[in-house]
Amino acid sequence: MNEAMHNFLSIDLLPMLAGTLAAVTCGLLGNFLVLRRLSLMGDAISHSVLPGLVMAFLITGMRSPIAMFGGAAIAGVVTVVLVELVKKLGRVEPGAAMGVVFSVLFALGVLLIERAAARQVDLDADCVLHGQLETLFWFPPGDWGQLFSFTTLSEVPRQVVTLIVMTIAAVVFVALLFKELRIAAFDPALATTLGYNAGMLHYLLMIFVAAATVASFEAVGSILVIAMLVCPAATARLLTDRLRSQIVCSVVVAGVSGIGGYVAATALPAAFGLEAVNAAGMMTVVAALLLVIAIVFAPQRGIIARRLHQRRLGRTVALDDMLAALYRLEEAGTESVDKAQLATLQRGHKADHALDQARKQLLVASVSGAIQLTEAGRAAARQIIRRHRQWERYLVDQAGFAADHVHEPAEQLEHINSAAVQRNLAAATKQASVDPHGRPVPNNNGDDDPESATH
Amino acid sequence: MGSVVTMSTEMLTAVPRSVLDARPEHSADSPVSVHAMTVAYHRKPVLWDVDYDAPNNKLIAIVGPNGAGKSTLIKACLGLVPRASGQVEFWGRPYKQMRARIGYVPQRESVDWDFPVSALDVVCMGRYRMVGWCRPVTKKHKHAALQCLDRVGMREYADRQISQLSGGQQQRVFLARALAQEADLYFMDEPFAGVDAATERAIVDVLRELKSSGGTVICVHHDVQTVREYFDHALLLNMRVVAAGPVDDVVTNANLHKTYGGRLTLLAEAAEAVARAGDGR
Numbered sequence: 046m047n048e049a050m051h052n053f054l055s056i057d058l059l060p061m062l063a064g065t066l067a068a069v070t071c072g073l074l075g076n077f078l079v080l081r082r083l084s085l086m087g088d089a090i091s092h093s094v095l096p097g098l099v100m101a102f103l104i105t106g107m108r109s110p111i112a113m114f115g116g117a118a119i120a121g122v123v124t125v126v127l128v129e130l131v132k133k134l135g136r137v138e139p140g141a142a143m144g145v146v147f148s149v150l151f152a153l154g155v156l157l158i159e160r161a162a163a164r165q166v167d168l169d170a171d172c173v174l175h176g177q178l179e180t181l182f183w184f185p186p187g188d189w190g191q192l193f194s195f196t197t198l199s200e201v202p203r204q205v206v207t208l209i210v211m212t213i214a215a216v217v218f219v220a221l222l223f224k225e226l227r228i229a230a231f232d233p234a235l236a237t238t239l240g241y242n243a244g245m246l247h248y249l250l251m252i253f254v255a256a257a258t259v260a261s262f263e264a265v266g267s268i269l270v271i272a273m274l275v276c277p278a279a280t281a282r283l284l285t286d287r288l289r290s291q292i293v294c295s296v297v298v299a300g301v302s303g304i305g306g307y308v309a310a311t312a313l314p315a316a317f318g319l320e321a322v323n324a325a326g327m328m329t330v331v332a333a334l335l336l337v338i339a340i341v342f343a344p345q346r347g348i349i350a351r352r353l354h355q356r357r358l359g360r361t362v363a364l365d366d367m368l369a370a371l372y373r374l375e376e377a378g379t380e381s382v383d384k385a386q387l388a389t390l391q392r393g394h395k396a397d398h399a400l401d402q403a404r405k406q407l408l409v410a411s412v413s414g415a416i417q418l419t420e421a422g423r424a425a426a427r428q429i430i431r432r433h434r435q436w437e438r439y440l441v442d443q444a445g446f447a448a449d450h451v452h453e454p455a456e457q458l459e460h461i462n463s464a465a466v467q468r469n470l471a472a473a474t475k476q477a478s479v480d481p482h483g484r485p486v487p488n489n490n491g492d493d494d495p496e497s498a499t500h
Numbered sequence: 501m502g503s504v505v506t507m508s509t510e511m512l513t514a515v516p517r518s519v520l521d522a523r524p525e526h527s528a529d530s531p532v533s534v535h536a537m538t539v540a541y542h543r544k545p546v547l548w549d550v551d552y553d554a555p556n557n558k559l560i561a562i563v564g565p566n567g568a569g570k571s572t573l574i575k576a577c578l579g580l581v582p583r584a585s586g587q588v589e590f591w592g593r594p595y596k597q598m599r600a601r602i603g604y605v606p607q608r609e610s611v612d613w614d615f616p617v618s619a620l621d622v623v624c625m626g627r628y629r630m631v632g633w634c635r636p637v638t639k640k641h642k643h644a645a646l647q648c649l650d651r652v653g654m655r656e657y658a659d660r661q662i663s664q665l666s667g668g669q670q671q672r673v674f675l676a677r678a679l680a681q682e683a684d685l686y687f688m689d690e691p692f693a694g695v696d697a698a699t700e701r702a703i704v705d706v707l708r709e710l711k712s713s714g715g716t717v718i719c720v721h722h723d724v725q726t727v728r729e730y731f732d733h734a735l736l737l738n739m740r741v742v743a744a745g746p747v748d749d750v751v752t753n754a755n756l757h758k759t760y761g762g763r764l765t766l767l768a769e770a771a772e773a774v775a776r777a778g779d780g781r
Contacts, residue, residue, distance in 0.1 A: 080615065221634045228625050232611045235677075238578050238604045239629040286661040288616045469697075 054185045054192075057311065059205055060178040064269070064328050065303025066208040067261035070215045071270050072277035072299030074254050076292050079278040080230045085140055086128075087274030089147035090251060091258040091267045093124040095154030098259065103161055110207055114256055121255025122248055124150065176266030178324045181205065204264040211260035218253055219292065226250065227288055265325040273299055276332035283343040302332035362460050363399040365429050367391055368408060369459070371418050372426035376484075381417035427487040433459040434480035434487075435470050441481040443473060448481040529556055530591070531685040531716045532577060537586030539569070539576045545771045546572045548739050550586070554685075555733055557714055559707050561721040563751070564737035565760050570720040571607065573737065574687045578604060590685065600629065603683030605674050607690050613663050619673045620658040623648055626680030648679040651709070652702050668699030675706055686710065688719045692726075704730055727751050739771065 071087075078087050097120025098113055105112040124146055131142040181202050185192055219226065225246055228236040233243030254274065261270045281294035306328025311321045341348050370390045374382060387400070400416070403409040408422030418426060436455040440446040446454070471489075478486055530553040539547040547569040554560055562570045575581045577588045579595055590598040603626070623645040624637045631637055649655045652672040657665060662673065671691060678686055691703050707717055707730065718735075721727060727734055728747045736742040736750060736759045743750040743758075 080612075082612075224628060224631070224635075224637065225633065227617070227621075228628055231615045231617065231622075232606065232625065234575070234578075234580050234606045234610065235604055235625065236628075237580060238599070238602070239625075240599055241628065241633075282616070286616050286663075287618065287621075291616050 051185070055183055057307070059181040059183050059202065060264075060324055061304060061307040063181055063205050063208055063264040064178055064307055064324055065300055066205075066212045067257075067265045067269060068273045068277070068299040068303035068306075068328060068332070069296055070208070070212045070257045071261060071273035072295045072302075073215050073219055073292065074250070074257055075274035075276075075278040076219075076281070076288075076295055077226055077230055077250055078254070078274055079282060080288075083139075084275045084279075085143045086125075086251070087254055088271045089128065089143040090121050090124050090254050091262070091270045091274070092147040093150035093154075094120045094255050094258050096120060096150050096157055097123075097255075099154055099157040099161060103157065110203075113259055117255045117259040118252045120150070121251045124255075125248060125251050176262060176264050176269065176325045178264055181264065207260050208264060211257055215253060215257060222246070222249075223289075265328070269325040269329050272329040272332050273302070276329075276336045277302065280332075280336045280339040283339040283346045298332070298335055302328050302335060306331040359395060360398055360402070363391065363395040364402050364408075365460055366456075367396065367399045367403060368418070368422055368426040369429045369433065371409065371416070372423065372430050375418065375423075381412070381415035383414050384416065387416060428462075429459055431487045431489070432462070432467065432470070434484060435474045435477065437480045437482070438474045438477045438486070439470060442477075451481060530554055531556055532718070533589050533592075534573075534577065535587045535589075537573075537576060537588065538584045539572050539581060540584045541572075541581075543774065545584075545774065546739065547576065548771075550737075550741055552735060552741055552744055554716060554718060557711060557716055558732040559711055559730065560716070560718045560733040560735060561727050561731040561747070562718065562735045562737055563721055563724060563727055563759065564742075568738040568759070570737055571689050574604075574689055574718070574720065578602070578687065601684040603678045603681035603686040605678045605686065605688040605691055608667070608671050608674060608693065610689075613665075613670060615662065617662060618659050619649065619654060619662055619665065619669075619676075620645055622662060622673050623676045623680050626677040629681070645676070645680050648676040649673070651679055652676045652706060653698075666696070667694050668696040671695050672699055672702055675703060679706065679710075684715055686715065686717045688717060690720045690722060692719075693722060724751070724756060 075084075075087060078084050094117040097116035097118075099116075101112040101116025102108065127146045127150075128139070128142045131137065131145055132139055135142065135145075137145075181204065183201060185197055186194075191197060225236070225241050228239070228241060229243040229246040233247075236243045236246070258267065258270050261273075277295040277298040278291070280298045281291045285291040285294050307324050309331060310324040310327035314321050339347065342350075344350055367387070367390075370387075371382070384400075388396070391399070400409070403422065404411070406421075407419055408425055409416050410419050411417075433455045436458040437448075437451040440451040440454060441448050474486075478488075480486055533553040534550055537547060537550045538545060546567075550573065562573060564570050572581060576583050577595075588595065590602060595602070620642065624641060626648070627637065627641040627645060631641055646655060646658060649658055652675050654669060654672050654676060657669060657673075662670060665673065671694075675688075675691065678688070692700060695703070707719075710717055711732075719731070721731070728751055731747055733745065734747045734750050735744045736755050738759045743755045
């Protein structure tokens with residue numbers, strides 16, 4: 046083993062591992078909080094376990110993991126019960142109830158720590174917030190052969206062992222109860238009638254969140270815990286549309302945040318000759334950055350994807366409108382228009398784009414500057430006009446609109462070209478042949494004579 | 501003020517209990533029999549001393565105005581909301597023993613349709629009780645779920661995420677999920693609310709299918725016009741049972757008038773007063 050590797054193992058490996066395990070555990074459990082729109086509950090529990098911890102500590106007088114997890118689990122359940130009570134009796138929204146409960150319990154924890162400090166007990170409120178990743182050292186032997194021996198592994202710090210156990214427990218919990226957690230989150234009423242008590246599952250989940258909080262925050266602090274309960278799950282939610290893939294994705298995002306955050310906190314500043322920054326803080330920042338990237342770039346739900354979709358929609362509407370305008374002019378006896386006349390009907394870059402598109406798709410032809418519909422363009426326009434006038438008919442006959450109020454809504458509705466809606470519309474208007482203004486409704490085949498239809 | 505509160509609690513508990521003792525045992529033939537059931541939200545009575553024996557193998561509509569306690573009646577039967585008093589039996593036994601034979605379709609609005617599951621995933625939920633704790637859904641159950649989707653004409657949508665379905669399609673997925681439960685008694689909360697014509701027909705077909713295979717369906721139904729057409733029996737409800745029986749006998753103008761207005765408003769007023777007194781306002 047060379048020196049660089051030995052340095053990595055003794056200085057970097059454990060903090061990185063601890064941070065990543067905490068991120069993965071919280072990210073995994075966070076999926077169910079985000080789905081139930083209970084993200085704030087993670088925040089609440091991660092704060093309110095403090096009095097539970099201190100109480101367990103004061104009663105047993107030692108920092109045994111069992112006492113700590115017991116105290117945290119009780120605090121977690123108490124938090125959920127108190128939130129429900131405040132919500133019901135105080136008649137306030139859930140957010141307010143959680144806010145009140147966790148701030149009061151956290152404050153209680155701080156007061157209890159002061160009491161404990163008076164009895165010379167080693168507890169520190171600061172480390173609860175930002176953790177002590179940097180204090181995790183390990184002194185592995187110099188060669189690979191002895192690395193996995195019992196003595197070496199037994200020297201791994203307690204916080205890391207706790208986190209490894211907690212991560213395994215969380216993975217087993219979610220894997221075993223995947224179906225139960227899914228139905229309780231989606232449809233708690235049905236879950237309960239089927240015998241999967243949604244309330245019980247909720248408490249169980251909260252106990253796990255409380256335990257994950259305790260396992261994590263000695264090493265990484267509660268800020269990372271809160272961020273990891275929300276960010277990876279929210280990121281994964283934007284990228285996937287199945288719960289299973291969302292969970293896998295959230296774990297990957299949490300892992301990337303953990304490792305990436307640690308590298309960014311240590312190696313990156315070193316490259317610029319700066320001091321390393323708080324690793325847990327950097328992991329949180331990376332997780333938040335990944336969420337922002339997902340919000341902007343997600344394939345379907347991202348801001349850019351939605352903008353593009355809207356633009357495509359806008360262009361289709363502009364093209365439809367242009368074809369319809371040309372059709373109406375034809376009806377009035379104007380076979381062709383020039384660009385200037387067309388501009389009086391439709392303006393802006395959308396109109397220009399619509400004209401280009403129409404030309405490309407051979408829907409219009411321009412003969413020495415005069416623009417007119419082609420056969421294909423006329424057929425497309427007929428469909429649009431048909432929908433428009435059928436909608437007008439429907440709005441007047443069946444929705445009770447006044448005849449002079451239907452043009453605007455029909456302008457919107459004519460762009461819906463779903464076959465099912467069209468079929469129902471034709472049925473509802475009983476194949477009416479004229480619109481409320483007496484203009485003919487073109488038929489589906491394109492073989493009618495508009496003159497005869499006006500009668 | 502204290503005396504008023506005491507009175508209201510007594511009103512909710514004492515009366516039904518004494519009446520209950522006087523009632524004869526209900527027959528085990530009735531898929532569900534409700535005895536002297538009273539339910540209150542925040543001390544405000546929503547259902548008052550409801551007695552009802554559902555006839556076997558019928559399509560039954562629960563009809564009544566908004567706030568009449570229709571959904572609450574279903575939820576209280578299934579133990580989803582606590583009962584202030586009274587009891588409910590299914591084929592003469594408590595709910596917990598009969599769970600396997602009872603299906604439930606909640607209101608469509610009661611769930612988050614953005615949830616990351618496919619239509620097939622939702623239908624599979626109907627089989628969860630048969631699958632059992634901590635076990636994954638097997639191929640056999642998925643196959644059964646697919647067949648249920650087929651029965652409501654939604655097989656081709658099995659892999660769609662549920663947010664991509666129309667309201668009517670979502671309701672049909674819920675119906676397929678109920679079919680997947682393979683129950684003998686179904687409770688459906690407003691299955692016809694806000695659906696298109698095709699879905700309405702699909703639901704009616706499924707209801708008739710369920711009946712012909714020996715099942716009983718109890719639906720909260722809003723549309724008085726179609727009650728006679730779709731259902732055999734009706735339960736007219738407005739905090740109390742106004743009338744119950746075959747649709748031709750009970751869905752009459754006089755009963756509808758009683759249900760949707762008239763005398764019972766006084767009971768509603770009294771309930772408000774009880775709630776107000778309990779709040780100390």
